[in-house]
Amino acid sequence: MRTGSQVRRTDKKRPFALHPGRRLAAIAGLALLLAACSGSGPQTSLEPAGRIADDINNLWLLVFWVATAVFVIVEAGLVYAVWKFRERKDDDRRPRQVHGNNAIEITWTIVPAVLLAVITVPMLSGLFEMRKVPTGDVLQINVTGHQWWWEFEYVDETGPDGRSIVTANELHIPADRDVYLSMTSADVIHSFWVPALNGKRDVVPGRITNLTLSAFAPTPDGQPHLGQCAEFCGLAHADMRVKAFVHDEAGFDQWVAAQLEPNTAVGAGWDTFTTFCTACHQVTVEDADGVRTVGPERVIDVDGERTFRSSLAPNLSHFGSRTSIAGATFANDVAHLSAFIDDPSSLKPMTPERNDIAAGIILGMPDYGLDSDEIAGVVALVQSWE
Ligand code: CUA
Numbered sequence: 153m154r155t156g157s158q159v160r161r162t163d164k165k166r167p168f169a170l171h172p173g174r175r176l177a178a179i180a181g182l183a184l185l186l187a188a189c190s191g192s193g194p195q196t197s198l199e200p201a202g203r204i205a206d207d208i209n210n211l212w213l214l215v216f217w218v219a220t221a222v223f224v225i226v227e228a229g230l231v232y233a234v235w236k237f238r239e240r241k242d243d244d245r246r247p248r249q250v251h252g253n254n255a256i257e258i259t260w261t262i263v264p265a266v267l268l269a270v271i272t273v274p275m276l277s278g279l280f281e282m283r284k285v286p287t288g289d290v291l292q293i294n295v296t297g298h299q300w301w302w303e304f305e306y307v308d309e310t311g312p313d314g315r316s317i318v319t320a321n322e323l324h325i326p327a328d329r330d331v332y333l334s335m336t337s338a339d340v341i342h343s344f345w346v347p348a349l350n351g352k353r354d355v356v357p358g359r360i361t362n363l364t365l366s367a368f369a370p371t372p373d374g375q376p377h378l379g380q381c382a383e384f385c386g387l388a389h390a391d392m393r394v395k396a397f398v399h400d401e402a403g404f405d406q407w408v409a410a411q412l413e414p415n416t417a418v419g420a421g422w423d424t425f426t427t428f429c430t431a432c433h434q435v436t437v438e439d440a441d442g443v444r445t446v447g448p449e450r451v452i453d454v455d456g457e458r459t460f461r462s463s464l465a466p467n468l469s470h471f472g473s474r475t476s477i478a479g480a481t482f483a484n485d486v487a488h489l490s491a492f493i494d495d496p497s498s499l500k501p502m503t504p505e506r507n508d509i510a511a512g513i514i515l516g517m518p519d520y521g522l523d524s525d526e527i528a529g530v531v532a533l534v535q536s537w538e
Pocket of ligand 1: 343
């Protein structure tokens with residue numbers, strides 16, 4: 153049996169037993185520390201950069217200030233009542249007993265109803281505005297969600313061979329022009345979300361969902377709007393990112409023209425590339441045989457409604473013009489790309505052992521055990537495709 157003094161001694165050893173004053177100081181310090189985590193918030197929806205994101209933000213601000221006013225008024229009344237009617241020494245008076253008060257009851261029924269109406273009207277009109285199919289000079293892009301990367305097909309931007317631009321994870325759009333995304337998934341449910349440009353929308357296999365992006369202004373060099381798959385979709389969900397580059401009209405036309413040029417199929421890496429990489433990846437190249445696209449094509453036909461030209465892995469045409477690799481997660485430089493080809497799952501967690509290419513199931517890039525010369529050849533080749 154412990155004696156009282158033993159218990160007290162053990163109590164004193166508790167690591168978190170703090171004097172109330174120190175405890176308060178510790179909590180304040182922790183709050184400050186956690187506030188530092190907020191950082192620059194690159195994926196905040198509170199800094200809208202487009203028409204629809206701006207509507208959403210204004211709606212949020214309206215609700216925020218209405219809720220803040222309600223909070224302040226209710227808390228002020230509560231604190232006032234607690235202070236005013238506190239128990240006093242030698243005070244045995246009972247408060248005046250009342251039963252019902254029509255004026256107060258009618259007020260607290262009407263005021264919330266008015267507040268709800270104030271919020272509901274702009275919310276409903278905003279919802280219809282967001283869902284409206286844009287008309288006029290609209291850029292149409294097909295979006296296919298894959299475990300764990302995004303595919304973008306510019307359906308109207310076709311080259312002389314009749315093929316449209318297909319790219320991955322990095323979206324390029326013009327400013328001041330509505331961009332209409334038609335989205336589906338090749339596998340599980342994803343959710344497309346670039347907070348600066350619009351809210352999130354689910355991307356569902358066997359269905360088409362739509363989202364309109366409309367950016368106010370071009371993004372500064374090297375500072376695209378960042379986005380993220382917002383629906384848990386498996387192991388590398390967190391690495392299923394998106395970068396949205398916004399250009400002025402001339403800059404966008406220039407990007408389109410560059411993307412429509414075929415890549416050159418030369419260099420030491422081409423043999424390695426066509427032995428391993430084109431089992432899943434596509435690329436459009438030009439050589440002595442002319443312009444051709446190598447790699448498997450997967451066509452996703454959603455209810456005969458719309459055809460998504462897709463592939464099993466990111467299309468690598470003009471890969472060298474991309475700033476990032478592996479779901480827009482790492483910089484597209486020699487070091488990262490070499491490490492990724494050498495041991496893909498070490499950079500981005502994937503399960504390529506569950507791939508079934510014939511069935512179109514791809515859950516990551518396999519480690520093909522290439523030697524350093526082969527890796528260097530492939531890296532030089534794909535990065536030359538600018
Ligand atoms: Cu795709 Cu989460």
